[in-house]
Amino acid sequence: MTIHRGRGFAAINYPIGMNLGGDPSQALVHSNPDGKFMVALSSIDLGQGMKSVTRQIAAETLGIPVEDVYVDTADSDTGPHCMGSFASRGTHRVGNAVIAAATEARAVMMEAAAEELEVNAEDLVTDGKGNIHVKGAPSKSITTAAACNAAQFKQGKTVSGRGIFLVPLSDVDPETGEMTPVTCFAHAAMIVDIDVDDETGEVNVVEMNSCYEVGRALNPRLVEQQLVGGAWMGMSHTLWETTEPYYPDRSHGPVDFNDYVMPGPGDIAPHHISVLERPAPDGPFGGKGPGEMCANPVLPAVTNAVFNAVGVRIDDLPITPEKILRALAAQGGARPQPKW
């Protein structure tokens, strides 16, 4: 048996935020009298961390600890309109809507504090720990709890805010395709090392090295979750998955997880990730949203690694052992390519 090591490279960018715009998202923020806040959304957390990232965004904007904020997602009676969690729009659209809502709520909280401290709201800052004080004079201070309490019971102010984020609908020119597709791009480059068994056509992913540029990493652990899981899915799309194994023939379509093959826990390879953070001009705190793009560089990187290993181009996904074996037969055996 001969095992051929191969190395492949790919680089990609990814449009963040739903293509062409025209897709608003809204958020509502309000506080209890003790300065603890709720964020009401109709947005969806399908595992990407919507609840968690919007919670941090709200806390940062309000200037209070994250523990003082909870996010409720997806109740159409309480959560204002949102198009949904898809097209890498969640963090970008909903995050910006939450910033707008939290900014409005913060303003009321600061006015209430100003009234209590008998100063101008413009002179006040939050310390992120639950206090509001006069710029440069930390001693002249009031807790966010006291400020919100006063707003509620003394001043009759609602410490609340509404936010919407809309990227207006772009035109598309029918002749040239001129358009404003999105407002920012994430980036990635990946190098994958694989082994190819030239007798069975089996591919074993040995190691992945990657660099992802995701705008500001709003929560590094959530970014890590997306990149690690997304790269696994990229492997899967390249070497395993299809609903139609003999496409365009419809026969033998998988109906369970035994037939719909994906990499098992014994197939995964070490993945060394570097993250770059170039803030997006209009992303929430510069965040872009890595959820969709993270799988994309893996497909071509693995495909190119197969060529590098045995000299056959498989341009038809998934790259099953059968496709490699047929290509090797047509080529008359493996032709390993120079390594970089």
Next chain:
Amino acid sequence: MPVSVRTFQGAEEAERALAASRTARYFGGGTLVMRAVNAGDQAFDTIVRATDPRLRQIQLQGDSVVIGAGVTMAQIIASRDAAFLAPVAKVIGGPAIRTVATVGGNLFAASPYGDFAAALLALDAKVMPVGGAPVPIGDFLDARDREPRRLVLSVIVPRPRDSRAFRFVKVSRVKPKGVAVLSIAALLPTNGGRVSGARVAYGAMGGRPVRALAVEQALEGRTLDEQGIAPALSAATDGINPQTDALASEWYRRQVAPVHLKRLLLDQRR
């Protein structure tokens, strides 16, 4: 039609209940039957169970081990007497499947399932139907899809004299647990370094586990080295009709059967 469940103490009563109804299915471990029930399968409306302790026993009988049809893969792995079958049982499903998947159920599993039955075929096991006489497993499998199903009480498996003479490999697309692209079981008794009386069986290389008779003949009197096995490899798929399914095509199975057979015969582990 709602499903009714009938549980019997004795295997014989269960067998009678099955024989009496065309719409009854025997419930071994549930991996096949419960899946069908969950999917609303209209082919049967009665589940027959038996709590007969004989179905769960593993016992030595001369040179053989008698394994109850209701014995699970987990039991096989834990059993000293059936230790030579542990490597096979270990690659049947994941841990939560192995606690219920039974030896008897595997005899009826359609490709690509049925790796354990392939191993029993290579080991020249006999199938003991309830209230019947032992049937060579080959004949049992040949008749399986044609004749009305009979409840199996146990399988009688001759224990290989030399444990190294029995080899098994399951090839799958997913690690560590995946359904078979193919599996190969081989009993390779040697005499003075030469193979004598080999039995080789494939799983997932046709509708049911099949013997590779051409391979067996080509191995007779040969040594287990590159040169010795060459004729066997060229005969690897003679008389074999692999299926095409979601995991692999007939073409691929034909291509790689000799490769995995070679690796098994030369004991090349990857």
Next chain:
Amino acid sequence: MTRKPLQFQLNGSGKAIFVEEGQNLLEALRRGVGDLSPKYGCGQGTCGTCTVLIDGEPHLSCLTLAETVENRAIETTAGLAMGPQLHPLQQAFMDGFAAQCGYCTPGMLMAAKALLDRNPSPTREEVVEAISGNICRCTGYEPIIAAILAAAASGGGRRYA
């Protein structure tokens, strides 16, 4: 549709319910008892999200005929924590961010508990084998494997076994 009485232990407390004939344990636990921690993922025995322990062994509740658990002891994720005190596996999954959508998590935890209860200090290969019947679509498995190894290293296998 005939219904049968069924008694069993669930996370240490006795349960007595009626189940329909042919009903699987997953439905009996979810609708019959109201333990919603085991999840439906396929009803085919191919995804592991409904994994529970029966007398300490991992089983797929969707493939288990409910009436066969008469007088047996069942464990689910709902019973993992001791009051507010999380099981070391739960703590390790949290610390390791080993869940995203969280749907496969209860099954993963049960598969892992079955391993640690028997083998408190498993190798990576043994962990991989233990979860080999459980599908996760989000995490790429690595964080889950790491969390289970971390729980074992923390002595989690022993403390709650």
Next chain:
Amino acid sequence: MIEFRKEYFADERDDTLNEIGKPTQRQDMLGHVTGRSPFFDDHLFDGLLHLKCLRSPHHHARIRSVDTSEAERMPGVRRIIRARDVPHNLNTLLSLMGFGLDDEPMLADKKVAYVGEPVVAVVAESERQAYDAVAKIRVDYDVLPHVLDVEEALKPGAPSVNPTYPANTFTYHEKYDHQKLRFGDVEAALRQADHVVEGRYQMSPIEQAPTETCGAIAAPETNNRYVVYTSTQALFFSLGTAAKILKLSSNRMHFIGGTVGGGFGGKVDSIHEPMAILGCMLTGRPVKFIWNREEEMQVGAPRGAERWYITDGVMNDGRIVARKFTGYFDSGAYTRLSSYAIIKSVGHLPGPYTIPNVSADVYCVFTNRTPATAMRGFGITGVDFAIETHMDKVAHRVKMNPIELRLKNAYLDGDMKAHRRLAKNTALVECCQVVAEKAKWSIGPEYRAMSSLKGGGGERAAIPHTIIDNRGLARPASGLGSYQPPPAPGYTPTPAYTPPSYSPEPLPVRPYEPAQAAPPPAAPSPTTPRPAGNRFSSISGLRRR
């Protein structure tokens, strides 16, 4: 395993924020590890009914007759639902955003166009009873010829899949049977190139495969409303779709979800909510409609297959001077989101590179298979696979280090992109450099010295003289105009579903203001030149006013 290279773009970031950038625990993690996170099916209802569908066994067939009489008499059956029971039985998802022709029934009426298309729904006391009753429904079909390959579907005489688009192609801008991208003069540049590199790439259909299958439970609520627990990943898509199909005011439905067992794009289609609510309306009982795993895999819409042809013109030094795309998206029997994904895809071409001449013709093709929909990276993943595999071929042809080839052609801040907007906030160069260093893949010093911030713009910001054409004018046979579903009486899209005409107050700066990127005078057009940029909402040819 993961490192954050803070030294890159440090001067563009303030890293001293209180909460942003912190590894804060997920708000939902405790619920996940205790098994208490409330997914849609984790809500129990007394008297819950179950809904199952009878599905087409044929790729393409006319429905001659449907006989449900035996099914109606089956035990536990509470209601059989037919196409005629659906208040507005024709929809297209993106009508909620003001474009797209209604082209898909909730239950097939006259014909079925793919294996698995729902024809009849049964609501019964138990899942088993629903299955048993479905098995008793008799449908008499006239099997029709079918087409499964995108390029076959475009040939004259191919079976017509979708009555709304009889020519098997979605119609763009009321004008073309495909979406065009034209930037510069590709053909001339190809003639002048040292090398022409061609490739064909096929992306397979991919199942989102969330561990939680799609579903919804609808129950009668007080005040004559319906509460709906759903696995949707687009709450107001589902709410609006239900309102339209059921001709039900949106505020009579209370949708609750937001905790979803994975979506990956497969939970946008809003199939279960309207069906479950209809079952609830017709029985007065809580109704659950959930796909089993087999349905999720073969009836649930995958990310459709894509076929791409790429032709590059390359100079000996590795500069790519021309890139031409022809793309075919396999939309399956209905539009769902494929028409939209193509616009997204075209806006993405030619990938993260500055190429002076680019053209693309991308077709949304109807075939007799399960409709395609969104899936992680929809519109991009497939073409990125094609582009980056093609880049490797180009590198091989010109005998160049593949990373250096990318860097030589990489887009930089200030470059003009093929969709005629300036590139900003780019970082392809740095990603290539960092990963090369990590994996010890050596690249030349001139490439290590590059920066996304330097060397862009100037000549690279110019919009070239562009050749345009009117190839692919939609055939008159096109269903557009000839087929207009009557607007559902009583249904008026509520403001929530049409893009607000106002712009919200304080918005972060948006990079691309139309002003700053005014289109240049286009080359003489064989057709009457139209004002640059028609409304996106008319891409489908149906504009809601």
